[in-house]
Amino acid sequence: MSHRTPAPAPHNAKPAKAAAPEAVKPSNFLRQIIEQDLAKATYATRHWGGSPGDAAHHAAGQPDPAKIRTRFPPEPNGYLHIGHAKSICLNFGLARDYGGVCHLRFDDTNPEKEDVEYVNSIIDAVKWLGFDWTANGNAHLYQASDYFDFMYRAAEYLIEAGHAYVDEQTVEQIRINRGDFGKPGVDSPFRARTPAENLARFREMRDHQHEDGSMVLRAKIDMASPNINLRDPAIYRIRRATHHNTGDKWCIYPMYTFAHPIEDALENITHSICTLEFEDQRPFYDWLMERLTEGGLLSAPPPHQYEFARLNLTYVVTSKRKLAQLVYDHKVSGWDDPRMPTIVGLRRRGYTPEALQLFAERIGVTKSDSWIDYSTLEGCLREMLDSTATRAMAVLDPVKLVLTNWDEVMGAGTLDDCSAPIHPHHPELGKRAFKIGKEVWIDRTDFEETPPKGFFRLFPGNKVRLKYGHVIECSGCTKDADGKITEVLASLIPDTKSGTPGSDAVKVKGVITWVAVADGLPVEVRMYDRLFIEAQPDAGGKDFIEGLNPNSLKVVTAFVEPSLVAAKADEKFQFERHGYFVADRVDHSGTKPVFNLAVGLKDSWGK
Numbered sequence: 001m002s003h004r005t006p007a008p009a010p011h012n013a014k015p016a017k018a019a020a021p022e023a024v025k026p027s028n029f030l031r032q033i034i035e036q037d038l039a040k041a042t043y044a045t046r047h048w049g050g051s052p053g054d055a056a057h058h059a060a061g062q063p064d065p066a067k068i069r070t071r072f073p074p075e076p077n078g079y080l081h082i083g084h085a086k087s088i089c090l091n092f093g094l095a096r097d098y099g100g101v102c103h104l105r106f107d108d109t110n111p112e113k114e115d116v117e118y119v120n121s122i123i124d125a126v127k128w129l130g131f132d133w134t135a136n137g138n139a140h141l142y143q144a145s146d147y148f149d150f151m152y153r154a155a156e157y158l159i160e161a162g163h164a165y166v167d168e169q170t171v172e173q174i175r176i177n178r179g180d181f182g183k184p185g186v187d188s189p190f191r192a193r194t195p196a197e198n199l200a201r202f203r204e205m206r207d208h209q210h211e212d213g214s215m216v217l218r219a220k221i222d223m224a225s226p227n228i229n230l231r232d233p234a235i236y237r238i239r240r241a242t243h244h245n246t247g248d249k250w251c252i253y254p255m256y257t258f259a260h261p262i263e264d265a266l267e268n269i270t271h272s273i274c275t276l277e278f279e280d281q282r283p284f285y286d287w288l289m290e291r292l293t294e295g296g297l298l299s300a301p302p303p304h305q306y307e308f309a310r311l312n313l314t315y316v317v318t319s320k321r322k323l324a325q326l327v328y329d330h331k332v333s334g335w336d337d338p339r340m341p342t343i344v345g346l347r348r349r350g351y352t353p354e355a356l357q358l359f360a361e362r363i364g365v366t367k368s369d370s371w372i373d374y375s376t377l378e379g380c381l382r383e384m385l386d387s388t389a390t391r392a393m394a395v396l397d398p399v400k401l402v403l404t405n406w407d408e409v410m411g412a413g414t415l416d417d418c419s420a421p422i423h424p425h426h427p428e429l430g431k432r433a434f435k436i437g438k439e440v441w442i443d444r445t446d447f448e449e450t451p452p453k454g455f456f457r458l459f460p461g462n463k464v465r466l467k468y469g470h471v472i473e474c475s476g477c478t479k480d481a482d483g484k485i486t487e488v489l490a491s492l493i494p495d496t497k498s499g500t501p502g503s504d505a506v507k508v509k510g511v512i513t514w515v516a517v518a519d520g521l522p523v524e525v526r527m528y529d530r531l532f533i534e535a536q537p538d539a540g541g542k543d544f545i546e547g548l549n550p551n552s553l554k555v556v557t558a559f560v561e562p563s564l565v566a567a568k569a570d571e572k573f574q575f576e577r578h579g580y581f582v583a584d585r586v587d588h589s590g591t592k593p594v595f596n597l598a599v600g601l602k603d604s605w606g607k
């Protein structure tokens with residue numbers, strides 16, 4: 001698979017904004033469609049009125065400076081997740097690569113569920129991912145509810161042209177009369193009403209004269225269509241609800257399938273990209289666009305809908321509703337819990353915009369549903385952090401190692417200076433400094449009283465190197481009354497310190513990491529694991545809560561080298577031999593350092 005190899009970034013460099021367009025991008029069916037449209041000049045005659053609007057508004061404007069227009073249209077009813085990141089990278093990425101513009105549009109036509117908290121979080125997420133909706137002096141940030149007036153006008157036009165009628169059947173009658181795959185639908189007794197009657201009724205609906213659910217406006221298409229979506233779909237319903245933008249102005253609201261194509265057309269969108277579930281809606285999308293362009297309400301040529309496979313990622317759920325349940329049932333600490341597949345959660349876990357962009361690019365876009373393994377996402381993070389993260393030593397499960405001959409060899413109370421590169425591939429970044437002394441912390445798993453086969457680290461009689469320090473020879477350990485190891489004992493071998501002449505005269509098979517007791521910093525480390533044990537937690541209607549991993553968080557007190565006293569929130573590190581960690585953006589401070597495990601050094605899950 002072709003993908004981008006990350007360029008080494010300088011230490012502490014600010015992450016680049018949206019990844020620069022590459023010379024050769026892997027093609028996909030959407031790129032091919034856009035390239036064909038550009039070659040055929042399909043959209044070359046379009047005008048842009050400077051803001052969304054109807055045909056007359058755009059006709060009065062200049063030729064559209066954007067070669068294509070795409071949009072990312074979230075419903076502001078939750079925090080965005082990794083699936084949305086795919087859609088954001090796709091839509092904004094295509095616009096960027098083809099001289100176009102991508103709009104951020106809040107699809108807020110459903111009055112009940114929206115919230116400004118979500119609106120703000122979506123704005124932050126798109127910006128953080130490195131994208132911008134400002135182009136040609138316009139901030140293309142829109143909300144669909146601003147188009148309610150036009151949608152109402154479009155509905156009246158359809159009624160007057162004989163393409164829509166008010167149906168007073170009950171919801172149940174409508175459902176039964178719609179038929180099914182084997183059975184054509186049955187015409188509503190209200191289908192033959194005159195446009196004048198329908199218009200009067202529709203205005204009564206608008207004017208609060210009918211009960212919620214007592215009637216709907218339906219498009220008049222074909223009750224025998226093999227596509228059930230064309231069997232006179234409902235386009236407006238009565239719903240007395242206060243809308244966060246329009247308040248109580250409306251008691252009728254457009255249905256999504258009617259609203260969405262109109263939103264696209266008003267914004268001069270050319271390529272309207274959505275997920276595969278909407279494929280069967282495309283004929284209605286086209287029908288509506290034909291009616292409203294032939295009526296002169298919307299400019300031609302209208303936008304077209306294209307469908308791609310949504311992201312299904314193993315070991316997570318990607319549905320705002322299910323993610324909300326995890327939050328409200330306190331299964332996680334919030335939308336930004338580092339185990340959540342939300343963009344805020346991934347960010348807090350240590351993911352960077354570059355890692356998510358790389359992921360979106362690597363998984364590509366296809367027309368058939370499939371599952372992407374979670375390790376693909378982790379691989380992208382590991383790859384980005386390997387070239388950028390500052391190195392540090394950390395001991396996550398500490399036990400004390402005592403160098404029994406330190407006082408004779410080095411002098412009682414002496415601390416010796418050690419150093420290590422900040423990044424092994426970037427010597428220009430300089431070195432980190434720390435001490436070694438008589439006592440150092442090592443990881444408990446680096447000592448075995450009786451070593452299993454192939455164990456090269458500390459056991460009685462074996463020599464190992466303390467990384468960046470000396471070679472030592474293990475002599476045993478001390479234990480408490482319960483048999484728990486309290487100290488590991490070793491002697492230092494003189495003249496073996498890393499970087500000094502002749503230091504490699506003594507050969508060893510094992511190198512271990514450590515932190516001096518004298519200058520090690522105690523810190524909280526949150527060892528995260530996957531949130532679900534089940535690869536497909538919600539497949540087949542399963543109760544996804546039952547697939548939660550009970551051990552997805554373990555909090556430990558670790559010791560880290562003193563250079564980490566200066567760690568800033570959000571800064572990423574490689575704890576040598578352990579993995580990549582990030583200073584927690586919420587809880588970390590200089591006085592109470594907190595690090596999150598972002599991803600291990602190797603893909604070890606399930607192995």
Ligand code: ATP
Pocket residue numbers: 072073074075076082083084086087273274275309310311312318319320321
């Ligand atoms: P959810 O079920 O999580 O609420 P949604 O599709 O209803 O998801 P929207 O806010 O309506 O969420 O989606 C905004 C855009 O993001 C849509 O264009 C949708 O196609 C896209 N999108 C949502 N989920 C995914 C996914 N898993 N993979 C790719 N694109 C997605």
Ligand code: MG
Pocket residue numbers: 075
């Ligand atoms: Mg939705």
